[in-house]
Amino acid sequence: MRALDVTRTALGNTMRSKLRTFLTVIAIVIGAFTLAVTTGLAAGVNQTIEDMVDGYGDQDQIYVMQASAMGQGEDTGPGPQEYDPDTAGQQSEFGQAMLTEEDIETIEGIDGITNVDPIFFVSPDYLEAPDGGQYLLSELGLPADASGMELVAGETPARDSMEITVPETWLAIFDDADDDYEDVDPESVLGETVELGISDMVRESHTVEAEVVGVSVQNLAGIGGSPMPSHALNDELYEIQSSGLDVEQDDAFVQAAADVEDMEAFEDSIKEALQEEGLVGLTVEDFMGIIQTVIDAIAWVLYGFAVIALIAASFGIVNTLLMSVQERTREIGLMKALGMSGGRIFGLFSMEAVMIGLLGSLIGVGGGVLTGVVANALLTGSGGPLGDVGGLILYAVSPVAILSITGLVVGIAFLAGTLPAARAAKKDPIEALRYE
Incomplete structure (x- = not known):
């Protein structure tokens, strides 16, 4: 057969x-x-x-935070840990260990790191459109993530300018005749000036003007779904948010985004150097x-x-x-x-x-x-x-x-x-x- x-x-x-x-x-x-x-x-x-x-855009970045914030601090057993003022650092209201100015300087001194941007969160009260209408602003995007935005018009905010991008779903606030954002031309809002209202520590309201330079759509990473300020605008808002008290407070940061010259060549050495300083560095790929x-x-x-x-x-x-x-x-x-x-x-x-x-x-x-x-x-x-x-x-x-x-x-x-x-x-x- x-x-x-x-x-x-x-x-x-x-x-x-x-x-x-x-x-x-x-x-x-x-x-x-x-x-x-x-x-x-x-x-x-x-x-x-x-x-x-x-979707996060720039992959040559390491996000740095206190090791204790990631549960990677020294194992002290089940009993209470002895307090050490040199390593305790500052904490947020949620008990998370924060980075200090000294930590930022330490990170900047590590070989292979070209720039460090501290990450802090600002909470503006509202965004005022050119026609005077005020809209609740629950959150702002992080300037460190700007390179990962998908834009339908314009460009990302310049680092040292008071600029901002708005999501496509916000376009209707710039046109009185249109209730549907899909009917508004994204190019038509470029160059418009908006005001951001924010309160200081004693709840006194302040406003900051910014120019709209781009219109974004939210990508899978969630970037672009809320207004994205430039570094300069974010810094200004943070200064106002932290002001109002007679006692000067030291700056504290949840994380810092460090730009790496060559991720493939320096990633391991940078992570080791951070670990020696009680810090931990994670790339976007590490998170995912x-x-x-x-x-x-x-x-x-x-x-x-x-x-x-x-x-x-x-x-x-x-x-x-x-x-x-x-x-x-x-x-x-x-x-x-x-x-x-x-x-x-x-x-x-x-x-x-x-x-x-x-x-x-x-x-x-x-x-x-x-x-x-x-x-x-x-x-x-x-x-x-x-x-x-x-x-x-x-x-x-x-x-x-x-x-x-x-x-x-x-x-x-x-x-x-x-x-x-x-x-x-x-x-x-x-x-x-x-x-x-």
């Missing part, structure tokens, strides 16, 4: 007992389906994380890597369940083929008596196992991909429950992963079929012909 004849015969034999084959295939389908869905989910979420990393590790761990658990299902299905294949060998004992004897070799018989029964595995994998993988694609469209598309999360990918189709899953399932089916195939190949033709 030629290879094509073996394949045709194996397919026909597989369909002899349709119910038995169907039940065996169902077990394989469950495992292949789970693998296809899990692989697609992992690929989709990891793609989303990669897009978030790209924490999330990615959790996602991968969940995916591996699901992979384990899928593999268990496939192993269980392999016993079903063994049982199905052993019963087939038993039922076809005289047929095997006849084939051997007519000159068919044991190798050909082994190949015939092994091919039957492969056919069962291939059928189960095609149905399972196809169903998993279809389910993932449809669910992704329904959940993240317009009107879906996750439709407002721009750029979110829940499921991604990976041709390499699909082929790998199919190959894995067929491989397991082949291995499961070797035992009954070997038993069929070893049967004595005379005894087989006598079998009743």
Whole structure:
């Protein structure tokens, strides 16, 4: 028998007992389906994380904070820790350790760092449009993230100028005739002057003027969804926010963004130098890597369940083929008596196992991909429950992963079929012909 004849015969034999084959295939389908869905989910979420990393723009930055703020301080055991005024540092109202001016100077002195921007949060009260309307301003973007903005008009704020960008969804406040921001030309608001109202420590209100130089859209990293001030404007707002008391307060910063000359060359040495100073430095990839590790761990658990299902299905294949060998004992004897070799018989029964595995994998993988694609469209598309999360990918189709899953399932089916195939190949033709 030629290879094509073996394949045709194996397919026909597989369909002899349709119910038995169907039940065996169902077990394989469950495992292949789970693998296809899990692989697609992992690929989709990891793609989303990669897009978030790209959305932060400048990748040659390290975000620096106190080691104790990340839980990486010295382990002192369960008892109280002795107070050390030299290492305690300042704390925010939430108890988080803050960076001081001395810390900033230390960071600036590390080899490979070209510039350090302290990160502090300002909370303006409102933004006043050119027509005098005042709008609640709950938060401002961080100037350190400006390089990651997606703009539909204009440019990012110049570092030393009193400039600001506004989100596209805010355009309606610049046009009395339009209630829908989509009807306003983004170019028309460039050059407009707005005022930001902010209160000092004693709740006295102040205003600062800024020129609108860009219109942004929110990317997957969340950057661009709120007005983004320049460094100079942010500094001015912070000075006002921190003023009003007779007692002068030392500046304290939650984090600092350090520009690195060559991230690949200096990353490790900079992190070591920071650690020696009781600080910790994390890149954007480090932040996203924490999330990615959790996602991968969940995916591996699901992979384990899928593999268990496939192993269980392999016993079903063994049982199905052993019963087939038993039922076809005289047929095997006849084939051997007519000159068919044991190798050909082994190949015939092994091919039957492969056919069962291939059928189960095609149905399972196809169903998993279809389910993932449809669910992704329904959940993240317009009107879906996750439709407002721009750029979110829940499921991604990976041709390499699909082929790998199919190959894995067929491989397991082949291995499961070797035992009954070997038993069929070893049967004595005379005894087989006598079998009743």
